[in-house]
Amino acid sequence: MNQLFKNMHWTSSLRNSRATLFISSHKSLKFCNFSKDHKDQGSWELMEGLFHCSANLVPLTPLRFLERAARFCRERTSLVYGSLEYKWGETHQRCLKLASSLSQLGISRGDVVATLSPNVPAMYELHFAVPMAGAIICTLNSRLDASMVSVLLEHSQAKILFVDYQLLEVARSALDLLCKRTSSKLPILVLIADSDSDSTIDTSSISYEYEMLLANGEKGFEIVRPKSEMDPISINYTSGTTSRPKGVIFSHRGAYLNSLATVLLFRMDLFPVYLWTVPMFHCNGWCLPWGVAAQFGTNICLRKVKPKDIFDNVTNYKVTHLGGAPTVLNMIVNSASFDRKPIDHKVLAMTGGSPPPPQIIAKMEELGFTVSHLYGLTETYGPGTFCVWKPEWDLLAPQERSRLKARQGIPHVGLDEIDIKDPETMESVPNDGKTMGEVMFRGNTVMSGYLRDLKATKEVFKDGWFHSGDLGVKHQDGYIEIKDRLKDIIISGGENISSVEVETVLYNHPAVLEAAVVARPDNHWGQTPCAFVELKEGYDDMDSQEIINFCRDHLPHYMAPKTVIFQDIPKTSTGKIQKYVLREKAKALGSIS
Template sequence: MAPNVPELYELHFAVPMAGATLSALNVSLDEHALTIILHRLRPKIIFVDSEFAHLVSKVIDNKNNTHLQENHYDHKPLLVAIHDVSPDHGTQCDLEVPEYEQTLATGESDFQAVSPADECDPISVNFTSGSTGTPKAVAYSHRAAYLNSLGLILQYDMGKSPAFLWTVDMFRCNGWCFTWAMAALGGINVCIRNVSAKIIFDSIQLHKVTHLCGNGKPTILNMIAEFPLVDHPLHSMVVGIIAGTFPTTPVLERVQELGFNIVQGYGMTEALGPALIRPWRSWQHHHHDNDEDNHDDHNLKYREGLHNITLEAADVKDPTTMQSIPRDGETLGEVMLRGNTLMAGYLGNPEATREAFSGGWFRTEDLAARHPDGDIEVIDRARDLIVLEEKMISTLQIEAVLLGHPKVAEAAVIAQNDLKEGKCSNAEEILKFCEEKLQKKAMVPKSVWFGDLPMNSTGEVQKSQLRKMANATGKQCP
């Protein structure tokens, strides 16, 4: 449990080479979530950054925790503290536990790395964000990680000796498998504890960064575009691979002017990170082929045109008949993936694994349309799609419009049972903005709420919580 420090990168190799399975944990986990996750993992050793050592120690020492109940630890994991000696980090561990470097020094100099007995053995376990429910423990095999790492090298033109800036968390799908891809290329890993626009630009200049990634909120691209101290392009092109919420066109154009070549990725933990991609130049081609002023065409921003070269197939299918949907840009189906660069399954949950792969494809639960040119346009999560008067409304498209308003930083759209009318300050301004920007009247929200959005530990909006709030009897603006 550590931020993007060199020790966590080393452990991505040391743990598998010792014949063990790695699980990099989200540093934003609270005591409740960490208790549940550690109970499911039953770890033998926990390497923890000094900043989070007290939290982890409290969890593993609390055997009376109600979440462990009868199945509490039958052994106490060994806790090893990682001391970050960087100048901008002053937290040190005052617990009497072994220290990382000291622990390494006790190892055998002639130790031989342990190879997996089977390439389908697990190399790591990653947890989903939990945006749609309880986080799932996702197991990756050695084979999947190996193939996906090679796919990244080919897909993103990484070349020889790239310099990778760690703006994507290593606990997210093992850094989208760039941990292992960078080692294969003999590249430079620029590990940073915290992410900011200044750190990004300083690192690019100092280390000649060639690649960076990011998702979550606020997006990396928004940070870059809004940084006031940069008014000239970079000396060399930097490839930026992004996932999650797609930024507005002005943001994309601004970062391109600064020297970033943007690639949009679509994926999930079960697919080891981005599985489908769309280069910025491809999106830009569509953008300029349409109307001259097409800054509000948000549909194109969710199209994914290519899949990872090591993924066997990606398709949009009728989830009942398993037939591919027509390529008419309108018929909706479920995005499905197939290949060796998918998870081995959910740890300790064979039933959920069988359900996820029923029909011989991994079911993403994302709804999409397919266009004549083969592009997959992701419309929404199946559980988030709004059906109003037999019309299907994408919350993602409405949210994209809302985020285009200069006064809106975050937005979430949900379906709400009809309640008594209530008004929030400046709601009229937002509603009028939506009326002007949204092509279909049915997509214009009926009401607007202002306030803090419920977020999970990875910065994703918990729409299930919003729906409970919105549909509570008599519930009005928070």
């Protein structure tokens, strides 16, 4: 085609034109103006005809998912909890009535409503009802003690606290503490009862009971819609293991986008059946209270996550998806055989929260689950990356498959970019699978900020990227792999040792049920790896030297633990191993030499 090529011409005669438009809320039927860049009016007329009004520009919000499910799948099952079952029409009505009651209680735009509850139906409903009243849902971790609950209630300025009957004492003590500290109005306490909770409850300081409060609402309630899609929808406090807890703010826009991205990442077809093994108080259940509604699915609620209940529900309701930290998977693979049931349909188990040992993935798959791996932080609305499985990998050996699957993978479709960078120079690390850097995120599914902590917000958004605090590498195919939390890395004789890599080897030892590796001070090396190991039943006579030798056989010498301590592994309510507890313990052991 060479003969067709002509000289370049007409390179700079074109006029430059642009339009800058703002998105805000447009509830009225009036046409609204758009902003015009006065510096650059060249061919502004090009854009004539553009108009934005309620017909074509509305704030993104996951609240629409519920309304859509109620309208078009009114008679499909929305939620199952023991013998209780709701349809989407009912769930919608209940949420409207609850929102109405909240409104009658004075809750309005921007107020915070807190919860302290396991995954009971009320938790699901509150994820819609609270924002439907214009308010912000703040789901507190159900394992917190009264002191921490009181701190978070004060920090969030929550006006109402919904509390499960089993956590009533914690809530009451928290209010007592709060009362002593502040003269502000205390949050209203609303009790979430359960079928077996009637008779024994001490009702003092309780203002309302959930079902009664709900019954009092009006089903014709007009939803308080977000004025802007950037309006906050929820606050999630990070576990705050080492520092003071931070209130991560999610927006309606981010929640909408992360719900859809998570649905796609879960490869969730229409009508999924989702088993609630991830706490809804954890990153709003990875945005899936909203996502399941978007796909007209069925939510199977669980008060407690036990292997028998998982197998029973998975087989009874033909569960299609469940999620959980690797420790939840570990609980499943180490369950008693009489608790198990054969699984004869596809169940996708999404794991995240910490890097899953490849062995656990392999064992889950032997039990009939398909494991997929995601990664994210509270600050990224939960899921941010996932390990996309390429069909050609099916042909690899099982061990190789599990190794690939343990990588954190690639950003979901709602994120703009992820990268691994040197946090000092902000330069990207090479795709060599070796050079470590900090995992950084950019995109609309990154939090709006930390509530009332501008300093921490600015710090974590330094240089226009969200700094995750996780250390990882980039592989040749672009997939990322987390090597450690920044604060969990062990530096021994100037070498970085990934605690995750040492743990992976430990899991290969037949006696090891769970393992966690932290740094122990060392006069010579600075730090050395110290392994905490929980043994399987029947291995009580295991000695630490055997474990150390096993690690030396499978790791470079300097990476093998110098100390092995047999004990139960402490965990957070979301199943994350509490490394800071172990680190304290290792520190208390003193320096080795």
